[in-house]
Amino acid sequence: MKIALHGKVFNKEVEPYIKKVLDFLLAADAELRISNLSINSFIDTFPECEKCSSFDKITSSDDVDFLISLGGDGTLLEAVSMVGNAEIPILGINTGRLGFLATTPKEKIEQALTDLLNRNYKIDARTLIKMESNRPIFQDIDFALNEFGILKTDSSSMITVHTYVDGDYLNSYWADGLIVATPTGSTGYSLSCGGPIVLPHSNNFIITPVSAHNLNVRPLIVSDQSEITFKIESRSNKFLVSLDSKSESVDNDVKLTVRKEDFQAKLVTFSYSNYFDTLRQKLNWGLDLRN
Incomplete structure (x- = not known):
């Protein structure tokens, strides 16, 4: 399985979660490719990425199965531009702040990756x-x-x-x-x-x-x-x-x-999260001290 990775900011707080993603994928014998925008950050922080190939854009001929975005919504938007009309499914893992698009929280990384490799997910096709x-x-x-x-x-x-x-x-x-x-x-x-x-x-x-x-x-x-x-x-x-x-x-x-x-952007979603959940959580709907 070929999996592309894209992420930009690896501070000390985020590094353990990126490490968890890498360890999980490498243990599953996934072939990893890393975006040119983030390859240096990956190699500097995680030596196991030195042998990984890099990419600028993904085409349908690359046979990439998924692109995993590691960051916030801005990082995922960059991932969408890298995929373009290849329509490769994108999984957004939120290591940033708001996470309206990158909806998978850091705490559910292993569950999300397990479901991803087992094809236990849905594709949410979004208009561009x-x-x-x-x-x-x-x-x-x-x-x-x-x-x-x-x-x-x-x-x-x-x-x-x-x-x-x-x-x-x-x-x-x-x-x-x-x-x-x-x-x-x-x-x-x-x-x-x-x-x-x-x-x-x-x-x-x-x-x-x-x-x-x-x-x-x-x-x-x-x-x-x-x-x-x-x-x-x-x-x-x-x-x-x-x-x-x-x-x-x-x-x-x-x-x-x-x-x-x-063409469309294909976002990976899981059964434990839906759009209305995201609205309530990210916009703090129903948040009241009286509750």
Whole structure:
């Protein structure tokens, strides 16, 4: 069995859990591959990784069975970009903080890995959002699991985002920016800007303004079959385009469109955890001193 690993921060608190993952997989005779972004950290901390091969991206020809993300949600988002259209199943082990996507806690590592090797799991297929532009911005990683964003630069005034849905004019958002989130991303940046929580398989996108100048402008849910197009105006002639944790500065001449990606992100889930459990735990729903 071939298993890819990706993780970035190995502090003293996290090291024992990473060690537990490595020991378990090596004892199971798994062939390990480690991402180029983390190979040095693995080798410096765990000498048994010196013979492991590395990878930049995973393709279907690599015959990798799973990718295990060791960290928080940001680490898992990077793992999604490494897998791309190969659609290799990703297991997120949360050694970070929030863990909305990396839902397997450190305390259940052995149980999760046992279930993984015994094929006792389910695949949760998540929609990705694809960005198209008239010039290359993010090379070939032009998709995101959480959200696409158009944002003002740090020192600029507000921007105007003229927005069209399937060619029909929707609105001109005078704001600090605009987010188009997937249902998965509805609990991320969109939520912090007042967007709704949308269940993962709702087949929607959420259009959420960032600090809109007009208070009566509200988030809007549209079908994920829609094609959303933007024209941007800014006094500085510059603005930021983001896909999850990636961002680039571009000018007003860039033409941008987003739609549903043709492939999906395949997340590994287990019977002892579900989406509603995650909502209650991570958002502290029902947490009351009176209880």
